[in-house]
Amino acid sequence: MLLIDCPWCGPRDDEEFHYGGEAHILRPRDAAALSDEAFADYLFMQQNPKGPHLERWSHNHGCRRWFNMLRNTATNEILEIYPMGEKPKTEAGQAAYAANWRRETAAEKNALSGEGS
Amino acid sequence: MYRQLRQPGSSNREWAMNTPVNSGGNSGMRGLRGGKQRYSILSLARNALSHHENWQRAWRAPELKPAYDVVIVGAGGHGLATAYYLASRHGIRNIAVIDKGWLGGGNTGRNTTIIRSNYLWDESAAIYEHSMKLWEGLSQELNFNTMFSQRGVLTLAHSEHELREMTRRVEAIRLNGIDSDVLNPAQIKQTVPIIDTDPRLRYPVMGGFIQRRGGTARHDAVAWGYARAADDMGVDIIQNCAVTGFLIQDGVVKGVETEKGTVRAGKVACVVAGHAGVVADMAGFRLPITSRPLQALVSEPIKPILDVVIMSNAVHMYVSQSDKGEIVLGAGADAYNGYTQRGSLTVPEGMLAAAVELFPVFSRLQMLRSWGGIVDTCPDASPVISKTPVSNLYFNCGWGTGGFKATPGSGHVFADLIARDAPNKIAAPFTLDRFSGGYLIDEHGAAGVAH
Numbered sequence: 001m002l003l004i005d006c007p008w009c010g011p012r013d014d015e016e017f018h019y020g021g022e023a024h025i026l027r028p029r030d031a032a033a034l035s036d037e038a039f040a041d042y043l044f045m046q047q048n049p050k051g052p053h054l055e056r057w058s059h060n061h062g063c064r065r066w067f068n069m070l071r072n073t074a075t076n077e078i079l080e081i082y083p084m085g086e087k088p089k090t091e092a093g094q095a096a097y098a099a100n101w102r103r104e105t106a107a108e109k110n111a112l113s114g115e116g117s
Numbered sequence: 118m119y120r121q122l123r124q125p126g127s128s129n130r131e132w133a134m135n136t137p138v139n140s141g142g143n144s145g146m147r148g149l150r151g152g153k154q155r156y157s158i159l160s161l162a163r164n165a166l167s168h169h170e171n172w173q174r175a176w177r178a179p180e181l182k183p184a185y186d187v188v189i190v191g192a193g194g195h196g197l198a199t200a201y202y203l204a205s206r207h208g209i210r211n212i213a214v215i216d217k218g219w220l221g222g223g224n225t226g227r228n229t230t231i232i233r234s235n236y237l238w239d240e241s242a243a244i245y246e247h248s249m250k251l252w253e254g255l256s257q258e259l260n261f262n263t264m265f266s267q268r269g270v271l272t273l274a275h276s277e278h279e280l281r282e283m284t285r286r287v288e289a290i291r292l293n294g295i296d297s298d299v300l301n302p303a304q305i306k307q308t309v310p311i312i313d314t315d316p317r318l319r320y321p322v323m324g325g326f327i328q329r330r331g332g333t334a335r336h337d338a339v340a341w342g343y344a345r346a347a348d349d350m351g352v353d354i355i356q357n358c359a360v361t362g363f364l365i366q367d368g369v370v371k372g373v374e375t376e377k378g379t380v381r382a383g384k385v386a387c388v389v390a391g392h393a394g395v396v397a398d399m400a401g402f403r404l405p406i407t408s409r410p411l412q413a414l415v416s417e418p419i420k421p422i423l424d425v426v427i428m429s430n431a432v433h434m435y436v437s438q439s440d441k442g443e444i445v446l447g448a449g450a451d452a453y454n455g456y457t458q459r460g461s462l463t464v465p466e467g468m469l470a471a472a473v474e475l476f477p478v479f480s481r482l483q484m485l486r487s488w489g490g491i492v493d494t495c496p497d498a499s500p501v502i503s504k505t506p507v508s509n510l511y512f513n514c515g516w517g518t519g520g521f522k523a524t525p526g527s528g529h530v531f532a533d534l535i536a537r538d539a540p541n542k543i544a545a546p547f548t549l550d551r552f553s554g555g556y557l558i559d560e561h562g563a564a565g566v567a568h
Contacts, residue, residue: 001461001462001463002461014453014461014463015461015463018452019452019453021407035553036553036554036555037553039553040405040552040553041403043552044405044496044552045403045404045405045552046394046403046404046405046406046407048394048395048404048406048407048408048454049394049395049398050392050394050395050408050456053454055453055454071453073408073454073455073456073457074456074457075457076455076457101403
């Protein structure tokens with residue numbers, strides 16, 4: 001059972017929230033260019049760490065807004081909450097982001113192709 | 118492509134009907150072939166004369182050797198069954214089963230012990246029915262009482278739609294040669310007198326279906342029975358020894374790193390359930406699996422009141438009475454990933470509300486214990502029994518909320534995969550590459566809930 005500090009509503013019980021799974025999965029721009037294996041990386045493969053995990057949550061029974069969260073799956077400690085569309089700012093969050101194998105996948109490179117960043 | 122376009126039960130009927138229970142080995146007496154003392158009424162009487170002080174140890178506590186033919190990571194039911202079938206069916210006996218904790222201490226000891234094979238899709242029906250047939254002779258084969266009790270598993274329907282869907286599923290299951298019958302509310306009331314079939318309930322009992330060959334078994338005894346029989350054939354069971362990494366050279370696994378040193382191995386097989394993702398990470402490949410806590414709880418023992426297993430997908434509750442008299446209740450998995458081995462209180466709360474509505478007599482039951490196991494679930498709610506991107510490294514995982522019932526079948530086909538380096542007909546649909554090929558076995562409809 002978690003006490004989640006919603007950025008808009010303050011600390012609320014986790015029953016009010018909806019878990020949206022792993023955060024920062026980018027949809028490939030040109031999916032037809034990817035192999036079946038590379039598309040499966042995007043569609044089915046999961047980050048499933050025992051430790052810090054970047055994930056999406058929505059305050060479903062409250063303000064209904066989405067946000068990102070860094071939570072330790074071994075202890076349920078909530079380490080950071082940050083807005084959608086942004087990257088984590090804490091050291092642990094940045095480490096979890098960088099350590100994700102997704103950063104190296106063809107699917108993510110495909111998704112970022114043509115972007116300035 | 119997607120098999121959803123096909124009608125279940127339309128092909129492969131022979132899978133479930135003629136499952137090769139004894140394939141890959143010689144027939145006849147199995148189980149204890151080493152020097153172990155057999156358990157029998159005579160040995161019980163003989164040991165009574167010496168005040169039960171001279172029973173042999175059920176298994177040894179061997180030292181880890183530097184090399185084995187096969188190293189199995191994870192000494193749960195599935196891992197120990199794999200070792201047993203490798204030794205008994207394939208003659209591979211130079212095996213170590215290595216576990217971080219004690220044998221059977223993970224999900225094997227943390228489930229609600231329900232056994233059934235009434236699955237919708239042919240591929241699932243084949244593997245779970247294969248398992249059911251092995252269960253039916255398991256106590257005799259292992260010379261260990263697994264307390265397998267075919268008391269029947271009754272699944273309830275609470276809406277017109279659910280009943281119609283259930284009737285269709287029953288026909289598909291019967292086409293696969295698996296027993297399954299639809300019951301109306303009056304028949305359910307007759308089978309389970311304590312159930313409330315009042316049509317005014319919020320979720321009334323509109324009907325149900327029963328697999329009479331389904332039931333329960335004693336979960337610890339399953340692990341102990343396989344451990345004892347495997348040990349008897351020379352398998353080393355190494356407890357309290359975490360595997361910390363793999364030795365991989367040129368894409369071929371050569372052994373494992375453990376807390377007690379390096380072990381070289383011809384083949385390595387991982388059966389680590391909730392920690393499959395963590396172990397796959399060590400080996401450097403990805404799995405489509407999420408790990409979440411699944412909870413169950415047990416009441417104080419009461420007199421016999423319930424002699425079938427009752428499941429309800431709609432209100433998400435499943436219940437049976439153990440031989441000790443405890444009411445064993447299963448709740449759902451948490452909605453979010455976690456390795457905490459304890460879940461949110463809201464989950465059992467909702468399940469208990471459903472249980473009390475269906476069984477008003479439970480309202481004054483006192484709960485004794487609750488626990489959580491970490492279940493590894495695939496997107497299609499079916500397991501992975503597969504070779505991996507690393508040669509000679511095999512994974513058996515993703516059983517999610519329903520792995521206990523599959524223990525013998527899972528171990529049997531996994532042993533076959535390891536011995537022959539190729540999946541047999543039952544295991545073939547469950548390979549890892551189904552996620553890139555698109556041939557998913559979507560059991561969410563039939564088994565999307567904990568069970």
